[in-house]
Amino acid sequence: MRIDTSLAILASLGGAAAFWRMECRGQVGLARIDPLINPGAVSSHAHAIHGSSGFNEAATYEDLINGDCTSCAVAQDKSAYWAPTLYFRHDNGTYEAVQQVGGMLAYYFLNKDLKDTNKKITAFPNNFRMIAGDSTRRNYSVAGLDYTQPDPPKSDWGNLGQTNQHDLAQRALGFNCLDYSGAAEPSLFRHYLPDKAFLDANCKDGVRFELSFPSCWNGKDTSSPDHKSHVAYPDTVLNGNCPEGFDVKLPGLFFETIWATNAFVGVPGEFVISNGDVLGFGYHGDFISGWDADFLQAAVEQCTASSGMVQDCPLFTILNEDEQRKCKMPTPPMIASEKLAGVIGDALPGGVAIQYGPGPAIGNPAPSLAIAAAAPSEAASADAPSVDAPSVDAPAPTSAEEFTGLPGGVFQEAPTSTPEVNAQAEPSPEPTPTPTPTPSDPPVPAGYELLRTDYVTNGNVVSKIVVIETVEYVMLATETVTVTATFGAENARRELHHLHRHNHRSH
Ligand SMILES: *[C@@H]1O[C@H](CO)[C@@H](O)[C@H](O)[C@H]1NC(C)=O
């Protein structure tokens, strides 16, 4: 029996697909601090940090807005965006950082609550905070499904009972295999980090970590004890209906980072996220809004260009890539001395142990080492490793003995040479764009219905994917039509290609 919600989706999608993507070309820091989970202390694992230079281990809203720069593209965005980093464990037990490519992207999807599309999108209030994902999770538990299999169609999730918040949170993680010569995988297509053999064989341009944050809010709390319970996912993660009690629709924040796993093709070993997670179920990210809420509200209402480019929003003051990359936070000196980039030794930063699951990770409790005494130092800031020029040669700590309780060679001797870094060119997979007008949705062919609209990013190309479905009862063929916009080019390119995916369903 086909349960058809396609028409309802079609009816309510109109005009709801605006978004912009905040480019954060620079990493403002790479450090083992996390003001949400371990305020004022060293955090258990390493994070790549993007956004305001006012970030610190106990960052307040005031700290962020008073930061003198941001590593993101819009001067008015003093938010902090951070997530774990990726390492490679060589077969001999040595860990080496995987290079993060091109900074990070934070999408702001302006999708309405489908329950009431007249309701406006509400800006994050000042000092709004949230976490997406669960660092201790080590399994996939949606409806007992095999995590290696693709999700059922989104339109079926409700009827299959897969729209509870635990399930949606697990589907909010994506590990996208990048091969710019082929068709792009949709976002949030795969919810686990593929193993090395798969990455080696298929992902010649690396892997993209994706993380969707909840975008339905209880309308009153800027945070909550777990930094999660004040928000919820709409019923298809990026889009859909907000649950009862979370009736205020926020911008849908979506992080993307790209990791050069392809630099390790043929090298024996395995990839592991800085929190000791090999399969990726414990991937997570954190956000503190450093916007002025009134300004962000105006941007949410006015910056609805279909290009998604922040450069197309007249309200934004755009910072060039150099300015973004130059912006660094002052890292507390003792943390700055920790080696997090290049070949780092025989343990993950913080001595985090790999735990494969399926039970939740234990035994990597957050260390409660206060950083209080350490005054931020400009020198440390200048030496902070960055995306584009990793510089891990921070001076040897002057007070390492204070940290002798930390396991695992946290404070290594500074290396004598800069670690070898793989080419960091921005992926520019589009050879010869054919100039055509701004992309618009292709017509829905006769006999098909619009099922949903998604976005995927492939280097500097954002594709809008319109999924259409045949109106047949015996077998449903789902066809994906892609409209591609090349960012940074004067003209957008329109391209249609058809990925034939056949979903057999009972009737
Ligand atoms: C392990 O192998 C890596 C990569 O070849 C190398 O950089 C590292 O020095 C080796 N570690 C040891 C302890 O031999």
Ligand SMILES: *[C@@H]1O[C@H](CO)[C@@H](O)[C@H](O)[C@H]1NC(C)=O
């Ligand atoms: C799967 O992970 C959840 C969340 O961490 C945990 O509660 C559950 O016990 C795990 N399942 C198994 C079989 O270990």
